[in-house]
Amino acid sequence: MASAASVHAPPRDPPRVYLNNAATSHPKAPGVVEAVVRSLEELPVEPSRSTLVGTSNPVGDCRSALASRFAVPPERVVLTTGATHAANLAAWGLAANGPLHAIATAAEHNAVLRTLRHASERSGGSLRIAPLSNGDVDLEALERLLGSGPASLVACTHASNVTGRVLDAAAAFALAASHGCTTLLDASQSAGAVPVLPTALGADLTIVTGHKALLGPAGTGALLLGATVELPQVFVGGTGTRSDLQHHPTDLPTAYEAGTPNLPGLAGLGAALEWWGAHPDAAPRALRAAERLRSSVRQIEGVHLVDDAAGASRTPIVALTVDGWDVVELGYALEESFGVIGRAGLHCAPLVHEAVGAPFTGSFRFSPGPFTSDDDLDHAVSALEKVATCTS
């Protein structure tokens, strides 16, 4: 039997190109790793507890930085383990008031969709889906839904995690408000990628994750409470304050924060937010990388972009399919044969593909970040071109 060497040169290990920042960012912002390590090495700091030692306040610093970034008062920033935790605080809190009748767009991630499904069913409410039109929320359809049945909440993602499209959440929430609905904005993809101002968008509740475009560690996030929203507590327990009370304190933000926070993670997220403050050019850089990638990919025969509407505002995401390749196999081949790491499948957003006319089996997604180089992009485009045009 012939050896591999006699037929082909030994397979080369390709360079690794990470284009999966919409799942989780890599690398993290400079200073994040050091802040996490420092938090673990230093004497523990628990700002709300009376047995304080240490010299820094990563929880307070992170809260203040989030408040500044999203223009909300610090006491209305509830620190969470991520967007899913935040969505559950919101949904189960609202469901505690009575039947939760929710309307969510077809672009929502399961962090919102499943949470609303469970909370609405358990509370005797309902969940209805607002369709998309040309990749954005269909406002006429949303208005019909609002007028045709009970509705207490409208959820709209700020940006689709599949198409990258920034939705017209402000218009959707204006409609929702006119029908007396609470509004929930999912800023998981947009926070760090494009400006997010919940008040300007009309969001009563905004969920944020720290480990995507904000370039912080996993296990961090926030629920941002609008000025007038009142939400029953979901998680209760120890707070390190008012230990004489038999019930969980009701002052903000303690009302929604029970148990020991993720101190290393929040220290890391705080460092990421500090870095962002000094690097306002980073987000546009990622957007330019994605646009460059989109332009190049568009030229490759056999490659089909998912939602390629001209002029649309997007986060740094390029989703696609390739003729002759199942998307999961495409991801496997790109990663194993070319070292290009993206993500394949439904991306936990089960409704959006059909809503934008893409195959229900999903798509392959590139998502560059602010540290993606032109060489990275060229390598990814070259790999995709090779796969799309290959013959055995």
Next chain:
Amino acid sequence: MHIVSCTHLEDCLNGSRWMRYDFDTPWDDASVRSLDGIGALEYFTDFPRPYFRLRGDAGSEVKGVLGTTTCRVLLPRHDGDAAQRAFEGLFSSITTPTHEGR
């Protein structure tokens, strides 16, 4: 090629029939080419790490990359257990230089 482990792969759609196999030796050119005839073999040798895809009966597939010690197997909807046994017999029958030297 000795099978070290076999793992069911979850994916986005319910009812995945994908299995991941791990072997004690990597796929080499000869072991990939030995799959030809079992089904339709596509072998993309101009990829930096050559990629192969075997399409077998009833929708079964084998996919892998030269130089790695794994592959993915899609089992057919019907008689998946029989197909799995057949694939495992096939893999075990493949002799690589590493094994020859033992």
